[in-house]
Amino acid sequence: MASLSRRIPLIVPALIEVRNLVKQFRGVRAVDGASFSIRKGTCFGLLGPNGAGKTTTIEILEGITSPTSGELFYQGEPLGRRFRDEAGIMFQSTSLQEHITVREALKLFARLYPRSVPLKDLVASCSLEDILDRDTHKLSGGQRQRLLLAIALVNDPEVLFLDEPTTGLDPQARRRLWDLVRDIKQRGKTVLLTTHYMEEAYVLCDEIAIMDHGRIIAEGSPKALLAEHFHDVVLDLPAEDFHPDREDPELTALHCGDRVELLSSDVNDTIRRLIDAGVPLGRLQIRERTLDDLFLELTGKDLRK
Secondary structure, three states: OOOHHHHOOOOOOOOEEEEEEEEEEEEEEEEEEEEEEHHHHHHEEEOOOOOOHHHHHHHHHHHOOOOOEEEEOOEEEOHHHHHHHEEEEEOOOOOOOOEEHHHHHHHHHHOOOOOOOOOOHHHHHOOHHHHOEHHHHHHHHHHHHHHHHHHHHHOOOOEEEEEOOOOOOHHHHHHHHHHHHHHHHHHHOOEEEEOOOHHHHHHHHOEEEEEEEEEEEEOOOOHHHHHHHOOOEEEEEEEEHHHOOOOOOOOOOEEEEOEEEEEOHHHHHHHHHHHOOOOOOOOOEOOOOOOOHHHHHOOOOOOOO
């Protein structure tokens, strides 16, 4: 009996469920029947181009906007007071009270909840020790984002909404915030992330959903989605190097500015063809497919307003 029990897969329950969500504005369906679930203790990424409906979806989940129709559940119950008490939100842009310090800002937001994380724990978890007495309007971009993350965590939420948390940050500050998000997830918290940085989604998210025209068009783990949609790799060359001495119909290149990309399901064969065609390979780069590739494959390359 014990051996049989070991074969039963562990099923992580859904913390949030979204069923057939619709939001209509003046005859336009910004969200058009979206359904997905977010498992407890995971990081879920909602991705999509501008105008895809993801911001509206997040605002409905956060309780800022009401849906036209559809159902939303938190821990098996309709969204209500329990959800508001147990959710933390880091908005893409947040205005802070003027002429107060980081310490005062944390105490101000802590008083808004029936229970809050001790100040010293909050400061330590978001690395705010050196800026506690600094005016909130004199923070660097990375410092400000760490403060906003601490504010979102002040009520020790079970689910944390992060809306474009690293926009405008330098690489060091962005990776520091990634480390903080990993630490939060390791404490058993659930994270819902929106981002335009595909590398960020790949690094942080256990599952992603790609949204376009109000609908979910792909959902799964980043690795599983890449494996499902792609069975090739990309050979990348400077455009000035790609001038074959003879034509080869198998060497079809996509021109991307000053570089060209060749898609190949057989790298050895493609390299042999490049050598036979007299193409220099000194600056050749080979890479696997990325979430950027998947995003463009599914949503197109046209610029969205």
